[in-house]
Amino acid sequence: MRFMKNSLKARMTAYFLLVSMTVVIGLAAASYRLSASRLEAMAIARFEVIAEYKQQEIDDFIAGQADTVTQLAALEELRAAGLALLAQRPGTAPYQSAYLKLANTLFNATYRGSWAVMATDLTDILLIELASGRVFFSTDPDDEGDLRQEALPAPGGRQDTEVRPVYRPPGTDKPRLTISAPLLDQEGEPYALMEAHIRLPILVEIVSRRAGMGQTGDSYLVDSGHRLVATAPFTRNDAAGEVHSVGIDSAVAGQNGAQHYIDYSGNPVIGSYRWLPGLGLALLTEIGTSEALQPATRLGGSILVLGMGSVLLLGIGIYLIARQIARPILAITATAHEIALGDLRQRAPVLAHDETGDLATNFNEMIDRLRDTLDLLSDEKQKSEQLLLNILPAPIAERLKRGEGTIADSFANVSIMFADIVNFTPLASLLPPTRLVELLNEIFTEFDRLCEIRGLEKIKTIGDAYMVVAGLPALRDDHARVVADMALDMLDAIEDFNRRHQLELMLRIGINSGPVVAGVIGTKKFIYDIWGDAVNIASRMESQGVTGRIQVSEATYAYLEPFYHFDDRGIISIRGKGEMRTWVLVGRKQRPD
Structure with missing residues (x-):
């Protein structure tokens, strides 16, 4: 470092190196930006395809569950058993007999029927009386007797199978996905509503499959309340409460797209986001920016290393030439550099009795006078600044001094x-x-x-x-x-x-x-x-x-x-x-x- 301060030839070499390195760095940066832009577009396209595939898997799963619920609701034995149970007065022996028959019919339908494999993804099944909204049968007895007015269709509304968007029931923080279908009486009129709860971990499992997502890739679901629907094992989706990012907020607002943004954990990612209106869920697939753009980083680094090596070789040649050109005034230049850094005690050595010697002598006399003048100016400046600060706030005084x-x-x-x-x-x-x-x-x-x-x-x-x-x-x-x-x-x-x-x-x-x-x-x-x-x-x-x-x-x-x-x-x-x-x-x- 001292050699740089005292050597004109070293500074000349440094200027050349600075210009050359700027060109090399600019070339490396341009190469990185071009390749990064192309890689980002490829990552976005890849994750759009992954998101489309996952959405299709989710749609197929939900469609299969909806078909299962529809077939269950259409079973003549189940509809008749439900009517028979409603016809009895609770607490009586006929009621108990009808209740057991309904439970047995529902068990045989879900676990012994031709669609039993599909039905195993139903966690709870409830039968709700349309007239009163009362749950008159449930696979979870604690639900029986509850009023579920919110589950009933509006008068004159739809009478077919319906998928209810994911919601969080009062009193519980667990998300729930429900499919409902009507039960018809002998005249073909709906008298009750079958409501089936679907196992959400199936959706999480579909979304969490990491095929084609790389080391940092991730996919997860967020509900309309900006909360993660479920926590999948061995993933980073462990945030509690609301989660926010550009992708999450855009998807929950009903927008679909893909871009570069900061995820809810504070990490830069390239992600695809989309809203699944039928389920009331946002589907996000993301990959860490560093992994997605790693090839661009390697390319830029390689160009930078090769370019710097070439600049170093050229710098050695430039230094050897500059040493022969700048020798007569190196001593004065080194002293001037030290003085420019604030050391006014320096003196330029008089190495010859020619024009360079006269220059060194005059230079030393100029520094002596400059030091005396600066000492006086420093004393007066401190006095004037102290007086100014006693009158005005420091920020205002600074603005006045700036003119x-x-x-x-x-x-x-x-x-x-x-x-x-x-x-x-x-x-x-x-x-x-x-x-x-x-x-x-x-x-x-x-x-x-x-x-x-x-x-x-x-x-x-x-x-x-x-x-x-x-x-x-x-x-x-x-x-x-x-x-x-x-x-x-x-x-x-x-x-x-x-x-x-x-x-x-x-x-x-x-x-x-x-x-x-x-x-x-x-x-x-x-x-x-x-x-x-x-x-x-x-x-x-x-x-x-x-x-x-x-x-x-x-x-x-x-x-x-x-x-x-x-x-x-x-x-x-x-x-x-x-x-x-x-x-x-x-x-x-x-x-x-």
Whole structure:
């Protein structure tokens, strides 16, 4: 590194290397982008095909289950057994006989019929009376007697087999997929509804098959509530609660597509997403971006390595040539480089008594004068910056130093406080001017200290009045609370002051919150000030407040009410504003540990 600083020939070589490496890096980046774009398109097309295949498998499975439920509902023995059960009064011997017959008929139909293999994917079967919505038979006896009005079709609605989109029943967090079909009486009219619950792990198994999905590929289902339908073994689909990503949100909104986005776990992926309206589910198939674009990364890396090797060989040749060209002024160049880095103690060696020697001598004299000048400028700059920071906020001072001519900013939400020492004027007539100023300075110095601790912006003092604001020039959400804390601190400070000096000075404080305009006015003895109706109301809160108390406006009260105790002062007449409701801040509420 030191060799680079002291060698012109090394810098010449470095410039060549920099330009050459920029070209090589640009070529590698372009190659990566082109191949990555092509690979991304291929990955999207592949995962679209995978998603289409999975959707077809799901549709075939659901269609098979719907056909099974339809055939079960159409069985004459089952329909007759259901009518026989409804005809009996619960609790009687005939009812028990009819109940057992219905259960036996349903068992034989589901586990001994020709479609028994399909029926094994039904977890529960319920028979719901259309007239009342009551479950009069269920393979889970706990469901019997429940009312399932939501499962019944609307009057005059569909009377055929229907697949209900996935939902989560009240009282359980488990998703459920239901297929329903009507049971008909002897006249062919529906008298009950058969509702069958399908085993959702079958859908999860279909979706979770990893054929053609690579090492990081994944596929999963999300319901309309943005929640994973089920957790498949040995997958990363273990998120609890709602999950969100561009793909999930787009699919749940009913959109189909494929693109590059961040998945719900925070990983970049290339994914395909689609909405399955019949099931109320979003199907997503994704692969990690790094795996999908790995060939592009390898290609770009290979180009980068080969290009850098070629640049290195050329750099060696350039360095050997530059060494012969730049030798006479290398010493002066090295010294100039050190001085440019800030070391003004360096001296250029006089290696010859020719023009280069004269150049080195003059260069050293110039550095001596430059160092003296910079020392003086540094001292004056520190003094001027300290004075400027005592007048203006640091961000505003920086903007002025950058050359901004007019500084005026709008702030939507700030809190302004005016505080006035009520009985200071009568005290002024009893004390010598020097003592009066000492006391006032002691009070305002303590206020300034509190203001700095709280992070408020002091605007100005007018006589024995003190004005601060929170929320500018740096925005902050807790502007009202920090001003309220400052006001309470000021009351404590004035009490301490009175105890030390055996005085009875009192403060009258007013606070308001709202929008203001802040800026710098004047060209000589300039000041950072704020304007707006919110400032006027804050001033009225102080001037028409209560001695020894803190009066706040309704806008400030809305910010502070959850955290502080107040006394409602009611509606008072505010000069120039009319009637306003105000509160008196009493103190902080007890905060839990």
